[in-house]
Amino acid sequence: MESLGIIAGFWLLAGVTIGASLAVFAVRNLLHAVVFLILAFVGMAGLFITLSADFLAVAQLLIYAGAISVLLVFAVMLTPLANRDNSNSLYVLPGGAFALAFATIIAFVAIEVDWHQLRGDALGARSFSTTVAEVGSALLGPHVLAFEIASVLLLAALVGAIVLVHEDETGEAA
């Protein structure tokens, strides 16, 4: 049993996410596409909230809607002479057909498979109050090795990004 409000919330958030993703494909200006991409990220964070994933929803807002979208805007702004229209190449027809076929297959499998013990309402109340403590203890407990490796990966990406765009005194890119 679920209240009507959260069901309406799910359909609204799903519609916003899918509509904004389609708009990223359809709009003619690259900066408008970035704006719709941010809207899709925010809608996805709302879908995380409907699944009781509060920590991930906030992390999604911070990392995707905050950091990655700023990076994208920077990249668009740092390429001023490049073509700003969000145009398609010759691969739009095969690419679109492949994507359509892929979506059909996924939807077919998701609906046809008997999800056995994964049945039930997705929107019902969970037994815990927050996921932050559990995710934190899982990160620093059984998954601590991957956690440390991720920190090394982030450092490597940081240094790599700086080295890539660094210019020495002669103005030559590294």
Add this chain to the structure above:
Amino acid sequence: MSLFASPLATVDGLSVTLEHYLVVAGIVFSIGIAIALSKRNAIAVLMGVELMLNAVNLTFVAFTRFSENADGTSVLTGHVFVVFVLTVAAAEAAVALAMAVLVYRRRETVDLDRLNLLRW
């Protein structure tokens, strides 16, 4: 039924299940595929890749919502995996966008159709 739920506000036939989330994630993933395959601009291609990563995160969270131990407590391994996906996505976006800026500096374009340096 909880104390605060009114009898009118409960529906059984309309319940949102795992399939709904999987279909939404599949659609968003496919839109990401379409964008990544068919856009000319390298930055637009990166946007498609980010959408695909995001859709995969949604499936992780949806499956985690239903996974339980034998004693009924929830398992949040999927959430942990999503945290790592977020980390790798942030690193990937930083490096890839730096590469796009670098390519722009050398070639004055980020049009993937015109970046044919490796063509024989």
